[in-house]
Amino acid sequence: GQGVEQPAKLMSVEGTFARVNCTYSTSGFNGLSWYQQREGQAPVFLSYVVLDGLKDSGHFSTFLSRSNGYSYLLLTELQIKDSASYLCAVRDSNNYAQGLTFGLGTRVSVFP
Amino acid sequence: DMKVTQMPRYLIKRMGENVLLECGQDMSHETMYWYRQDPGLGLQLIYISYDVDSNSEGDIPKGYRVSRKKREHFSLILDSAKTNQTSVYFCASSQGNYAEQFFGPGTRLTVL
Numbered sequence: 182g183q184g185v186e187q188p189a190k191l192m193s194v195e196g197t198f199a200r201v202n203c204t205y206s207t208s209g210f211n212g213l214s215w216y217q218q219r220e221g222q223a224p225v226f227l228s229y230v231v232l233d234g235l236k237d238s239g240h241f242s243t244f245l246s247r248s249n250g251y252s253y254l255l256l257t258e259l260q261i262k263d264s265a266s267y268l269c270a271v272r273d274s275n276n277y278a279q280g281l282t283f284g285l286g287t288r289v290s291v292f293p
Numbered sequence: 294d295m296k297v298t299q300m301p302r303y304l305i306k307r308m309g310e311n312v313l314l315e316c317g318q319d320m321s322h323e324t325m326y327w328y329r330q331d332p333g334l335g336l337q338l339i340y341i342s343y344d345v346d347s348n349s350e351g352d353i354p355k356g357y358r359v360s361r362k363k364r365e366h367f368s369l370i371l372d373s374a375k376t377n378q379t380s381v382y383f384c385a386s387s388q389g390n391y392a393e394q395f396f397g398p399g400t401r402l403t404v405l
Contacts, residue, residue, distance in 0.1 A: 280394075
């Protein structure tokens with residue numbers, strides 16, 4: 182089957198960092214995306230990874246290990262406004278027609 | 294201006310009434326989606342549309358149908374709404390790579 186798992190909550194302190202983990206299982210992997218969703222708002226695309234390794238995009242970085250079915254989103258220099266839910270989504274190459282499968286999201290709370 | 298719009302933003306209906314949710318995008322994206330988002334269930338794909346009159350069921354199509362007669366418009370129809378269809382509905386669009394989807398602001402539907 183296909184599943185995307187994320188921790189429900191994560192708390193961190195302003196100025197530090199937060200790592201949001203995502204594990205997935207697919208019959209055929211064809212990329213993983215990260216979205217940010219603030220309370221009461223729509224998801225906003227952050228990053229897409231399809232190859233192993235770390236992709237540095239400044240404030241947000243993403244890591245992927247296909248052999249382990251694992252990714253993380255790293256938020257550095259945290260600001261209060263980074264408080265949001267972060268959604269991991271995968272695409273199954275054996276189920277192309279279905280688009281993305283989303284995890285439930287990790288609610289990140291940044292405290293002063 | 295790259296934008297996905299949804300109308301209405303809020304809607305209250307009685308059980309058994311018909312519901313029409315409208316979505317528009319100004320990016321000439323081929324692919325459009327309808328999702329619903331519920332606490333504890335995350336974003337679930339209802340329908341995906343690859344272009345005009347080329348629609349495919351998602352994970353939870355029962356009780357819904359869609360219409361796409363122009364590339365920029367994608368409608369979600371609930372014939373005889375049920376109370377368990379109370380949810381927040383998001384429309385999204387993408388071009389080519391399904392990894393980067395642009396979401397509309399959402400419609401909060403309450404079925405009494």
